Amino acid sequence: MAEFKHRVGIRGSAAQVYELLTTDTGLSQWWTTDTHGAGGVGSIIEFRFGGDGPDFEVIELVPNQRVRWRHSGDMPTAWKDSEILFEMYEDGKQTILNFSHYNWAQSDEYLAHCSTKWGVFMMSIKSCIEAGRGQPFPDDVHIDFDE
Amino acid sequence: MAEFKHRVGIRGSAAQVYELLTTDTGLSQWWTTDTHGAGGVGSIIEFRFGGDGPDFEVIELVPNQRVRWRHSGDMPTAWKDSEILFEMYEDGKQTILNFSHYNWAQSDEYLAHCSTKWGVFMMSIKSCIEAGRGQPFPDDVHIDFDE
Numbered sequence: 067m068a069e070f071k072h073r074v075g076i077r078g079s080a081a082q083v084y085e086l087l088t089t090d091t092g093l094s095q096w097w098t099t100d101t102h103g104a105g106g107v108g109s110i111i112e113f114r115f116g117g118d119g120p121d122f123e124v125i126e127l128v129p130n131q132r133v134r135w136r137h138s139g140d141m142p143t144a145w146k147d148s149e150i151l152f153e154m155y156e157d158g159k160q161t162i163l164n165f166s167h168y169n170w171a172q173s174d175e176y177l178a179h180c181s182t183k184w185g186v187f188m189m190s191i192k193s194c195i196e197a198g199r200g201q202p203f204p205d206d207v208h209i210d211f212d213e
Numbered sequence: 214m215a216e217f218k219h220r221v222g223i224r225g226s227a228a229q230v231y232e233l234l235t236t237d238t239g240l241s242q243w244w245t246t247d248t249h250g251a252g253g254v255g256s257i258i259e260f261r262f263g264g265d266g267p268d269f270e271v272i273e274l275v276p277n278q279r280v281r282w283r284h285s286g287d288m289p290t291a292w293k294d295s296e297i298l299f300e301m302y303e304d305g306k307q308t309i310l311n312f313s314h315y316n317w318a319q320s321d322e323y324l325a326h327c328s329t330k331w332g333v334f335m336m337s338i339k340s341c342i343e344a345g346r347g348q349p350f351p352d353d354v355h356i357d358f359d360e
Binding site: 069070071072073074075076077159160162164165166173175177178179181182185186188189192207209210211212 | 356
């Protein structure tokens with residue numbers, strides 16, 4: 067199975083990062099403003115990008131340390147059965163946020179596209195905490211002229 | 214072996230992208246301003262970031278389509294024996310640039326860091342062509358407080 071990873075350092079606490087990953091209000095500040103359903107393990111979060119978008123089931127939560135989601139539903143097809151893991155820890159001067167999106171059936175151009183775009187959204191999380199403002203859809207940074 | 218990939222779309226020609234990947238002048242506009250040695254197959258490019266930095270040997274060139282480098286020397290250790298491949302094609306409205314850095318011995322936090330940072334430099338290539346100005350070291354976008 068294929069995967070990709072990212073890692074950023076954020077001037078803020080692990081609790082601040084965790085909040086951005088586990089609440090509708092937090093998620094809507096950096097990924098898409100149209101986010102609903104975030105809650106405890108078993109909740110299904112609906113992320114919408116101008117109408118459609120992926121759903122993820124929350125499958126693991128360790129406060130201020132670890133958030134894991136399993137893709138739910140059919141959209142996008144290439145994400146079926148994939149999972150996303152966020153892990154965070156404070157290292158003294160910053161909170162390190164590790165991200166991985168794994169269990170992809172294949173490593174193709176769409177995976178490469180998503181890798182770059184997730185990197186952009188990691189920077190949106192960083193900006194959200196450090197500058198007080200992220201860049202969630204529909205004001206996200208575009209990486210090509212098809213999206 | 215581990216790897217990571219990126220993909221961006223750039224409003225410009227494949228020839229413009231190829232130029233940025235194969236000449237000292239081009240490379241110094243988006244990765245590091247201290248770049249020397251770019252040339253034909255067999256040339257070794259020295260990329261320096263405030264003193265030290267990696268060397269890469271050019272091992273394949275297909276004009277306006279493909280550029281491949283093999284890591285040379287010892288720095289950074291985790292990049293030993295790794296290769297970087299850039300592939301580009303015009304799709305009518307833009308040039309798609311695919312990137313991969315592969316043959317890593319392990320998939321760890323440093324790989325995740327490099328994945329995010331390469332994504333930032335892909336955006337620097339895009340900006341170089343579309344806005345006339347990239348963000349090479351020492352004015353690169355920082356992704357944490359250790360670099």
